[in-house]
Amino acid sequence: MAVARHAPLRVLVKGSSPANWVSFMGGAPTDFTYPRVVERELLLTGRPVMVRNLAATSERVKTGIKNWERQVFAWSPDVVVLNYGLFEAVHLFLPQPLERHVNSLRGRPGAVRDTYRRFALRPTWKTLAVAQQKADARVPAAVFKRRAARFADDLERLVRRIRFISSPLVLLPEIPGPGERWATWFPHIGERITMVNDAMAEVVSRVDSDTVRLFDTGAALAPLVATGHDIVPDGGHYTPEAHDAIGRAMAREIATWCDEHVPLSG
């Protein structure tokens, strides 16, 4: 007779590049992002788990509301990690579709295409980025308040929709401050990130449920930072070591919650 097994726990990660990008890309196959570390750590506790990482580079929470039904509803995860907010805080005024077009990872090679990218698109983007950098240094960070408020409203809507599917644990990871490189390119990004983190705290307080929590990224990374490790050397994305620390801490939080709400014996 076959041995009875437990159905795997389901963890879904949605968000932007902090969940799928490593500083720096192209490293060893063991350079895991934190969702895979979560999977590894939960498996090490003997708990079968399936972690889906559907984060997409430059995705904003407004897109998260559009695609959540397809990604979340039918699969009905036990835990949802919403890693949004970084992209919203990066640019002062440059639009997201232009950023995606310039830094597209889907472009085909070709004489005309390569020429367009090299001699038209990239110089234009650089000019715009320099203009934005200058404006960012002059404009007070308070002009970002409206965007932060909309971010909070959208995130709250998304969280409430997700909770509707049998109240999964929803984790909102805090965004760490920018690295040196991004702080130079985007002078007020630090303040904008603080506003995004405040907006997430506001969402948690508005929803007011034990299953919707801020994930304290800073606490998870503190031991690493104490050793002098630069957690975001490219300016905004975690090193493999930082991903590892976040993944371990998140796995502990998920395991503790699941021991109570999704027991192995259930």
Added chain:
Amino acid sequence: MSEPLPLPLRVLVKGASTVHTVSWMGGPRRDFAYPRATEAQLYAAGVPAEVRCTAMASQRVKTALKNWEVETFSWSPDVVVLNYGHFETVHFLLPQRLERHAHSMADRPGPIRTPYRIVLRKFWKLLARIQQQLDRRLPSTMLRNRPRRVENDLVRLIERIQMIGSPLVLVMELTPPGAPFRNWFPGMGERMEVMNQALREVVRRTDKPNVRFFETNTVLAPLMQGDEEVNPDGGHYTPEAHRAIAERLAEEILEFARQEGLTKAELPDDPAHRITAVPD
């Protein structure tokens, strides 16, 4: 506390119908295409693995560049198998969109749609016969830009994939067409030779130890004795051929995973105990 569980290997297989179609379709449940047979093979070796197959009939490498980010980036597979170039060698002139439309698997029935499809099929056959005649009379590899573009697109795709933790990338060699395809597409064999050279060139240009050419035809050689064909429908492998490919793929994947510290397991030596999930 429960026993620790191993982290499953992640394998992504991208490509055209070569990957997921079996000669012939509609067989028993154990007629696995090679991605699923690879998964079974890895499990049989004690290595849990998730093998995702996102292949689509008639998919070209230019489409792979469009969809790779969604399929590959966040999931971050340990191994990516790229089985492209086949569709690009099939037709001499007919466009891919018309082929997809004529052979659509998403068509609905209806009083107008059904007669339209009957007419469409006749029109398609007429065009295919014209193409067949032209393919006999004109130099079959005259569209030299096509393999060159496949090569450039594939190099770009592999460069992008390498960003994500340097996975093992296997570029699959294409198998010469079987009798039905040789009849319908007389120059396909020659086009495929050129395409296989382009695929080898892709690996040479990429020049990384973890980007390798998978010698499909060497693996299938024992199944091609005498008049035996591994693709009796002309372009797709038999279940036995899929299984032979899967056995070799699993060996190569396991060797890489061991080397990179992703697993400590080994394949069982006894071939009789390999694919336990697919009994003979």
